[in-house]
Amino acid sequence: MSFTLYNYVLSGNCYKVRLMASLLKVSYEAVSVDFHPGKAHKQEPLLKLNPAGTLPVLVTADHEILTETQAMLVWLAQQYDVDNTWWPAHNQPQITGIMQWLAFASRLSATVGELRLHTMLNKPLDAAPTRAGAIKALRELESHLTEQRIHGHPWLAGSSPTIADIACFPYTALSPDANIEHDNYPAIRSWLHAVRCLDGFITMPGIFELHTLRNPAGADASPLSDTVA
Ligand SMILES: N[C@@H](CCC(=O)N[C@@H](CS)C(=O)NCC(=O)O)C(=O)O
CATH class of the missing domain: 3.40.30.10 (Glutaredoxin)
Known part of the structure; x- marks a missing residue:
């Protein structure tokens, strides 16, 4: 192994x-x-x-x-990663961007993740400031993804998916478990959908499978389409 x-x-x-x-x-x-x-x-x-x-x-x-x-x-x-695309070590500017989002993923875990544990498993927590921190983080993510889409990129750091997307995906996708819905975040919904489209994507409880989201015609949405999760 x-x-x-x-x-x-x-x-x-x-x-x-x-x-x-x-x-x-x-x-x-x-x-x-x-x-x-x-x-x-x-x-x-x-x-x-x-x-x-x-x-x-x-x-x-x-x-x-x-x-x-x-x-x-x-x-x-x-x-x-034989293609060096998930962590493109040769591309310093992109690596710097990825590092930003890896650190941001820790914020998502400390806010959305902790609030989720509080909501689901009664973990003791001062819920109000944690919720405020979670919403602030999601707004920042929405703003960045909107900017990215303007430049034609559905991903967090560059023009292809990187570990930044994988680091930030789970707690963003799971925020409804912490009673934070995705309705106010259209760019986030499109990005969540793009991640779900990746070859090899798997789910966990609380994250829907892609086939239940496909439209009746069976056509997959492109990562930059407005089809949402
Ligand atoms: N800094 C750690 C934090 C990981 C973390 O918070 N994991 C949660 C489970 S998702 C945990 O073990 N929490 C301990 C606890 O709540 O008692 C990391 O990024 O891996």
Whole structure:
């Protein structure tokens, strides 16, 4: 096996890694962790792997341990993307843009993701400021994607999909779980649809499958069409 993923099926961060691996057509061993209600990520032996007590945790075949989701996406692309398009290391300006959105993905996780855990699993949280932070982040994303579309690009950083899109997709797509709907965000809805169109796309609970979204004629929308999720 290429790597081991300590995984929880309802975690948006774990899903980022599962989705990236699927897009790159990489197989791996998934170890299911009793995140809820068992809190196994807060106990040994998981705490030995990741003292921060968070999921996912990725262990490489060389026993290297990765505990930050965005770093896992970089590692996956460096290891398995033969075309170097998901993490185009040769293109410094694009890499800089990708780094911006990887950091932004952490904001989505800390706002939308935490609010979702509060809503779904009763995680204690000061919900009002977290919700305000989530909406602020989604507005920024909407603004950037609108700008991108004006330049003819459906993606976050450049003219083709990168790990930036995969990092930001899960918690944006899952925001209705935190009672934040997508109605006010047309550019986000089109981008979510474009990601769903990618070859190798997989879902998780809370994210609809593409075939249920296709129009009756069966025609797939282009990434820049106004067909929405
Ligand atoms: N900095 C970590 C954070 C990951 C994270 O917050 N994961 C959530 C699950 S999606 C978690 O384990 N939270 C721990 C908790 O809520 O107790 C990363 O980006 O990988």
